[in-house]
Amino acid sequence: MPGPLVIGRYCSIAKTVRSAPINHPFDAITTHPALYERKFGVVENDIHYDDPQVIEDDVWIGHNAMILPSCRRIGRGSIIGAGAIVTRDVPRYAVVAGNPAKILRERFPTELQQALEESCWWMLDLQGLRDLVRDHPDLAFHPSVENIRAERWAERTGQ
Known part of the structure; x- marks a missing residue:
């Protein structure tokens, strides 16, 4: 089971946004979820992150954006463009887009x-x-x- 997701106030998150809770174990013998989901009967417990993924207040995340597990925090007032693949934390008031998402500018001085x-x-x-x-x-x-x-x-x- 993934760590919790915490969403702040006044966020605008498109219905098509996805958050990947955990990465496949690419350095293991297989990348199959059998190594991190107990439902397959291979491991006793689901592997998960203990720290939550946090989306602070007043964040706008556009359609078809994907938030990967390596991103643990999206800062207050930030904007994530449609279709962005977010691979790292997003600073407050940053405008990011692309694959991987990069800072295009700051929202405010x-x-x-x-x-x-x-x-x-x-x-x-x-x-x-x-x-x-x-x-x-x-x-x-x-x-x-x-x-x-x-x-x-x-x-x-x-x-």
Whole structure:
């Protein structure tokens, strides 16, 4: 059995995304699942990873992306392009695509990333997000360091 999958808040994951929980043992006598799945009667226990695969908050994963077992963490605010084969961890706010997936760019400049991290906006419930859009649509749709830092996030998120 694979390790657990942890998915954060406000993630957009296409229905066709796949996550491979474990690799075939390519250095063993055979790559057949009989060496890692007990249902075949060869091994007593399923082989699994103890650490979870983590998809942090506000991640967008496009159609037909494949997350391989060597990727244990997909960082907050990142975007994974359609058809990407993700073979390693994805940093926060990175835009990745391809086979293997490579960083194409950062979603936001570093200072804006820091302001977003400090805000913890993803802790808003849907009503809080609705209120934010109503009260400050410019912040919701065109965030800047200034408008993020001017907001009273602790009051909105209850943090």
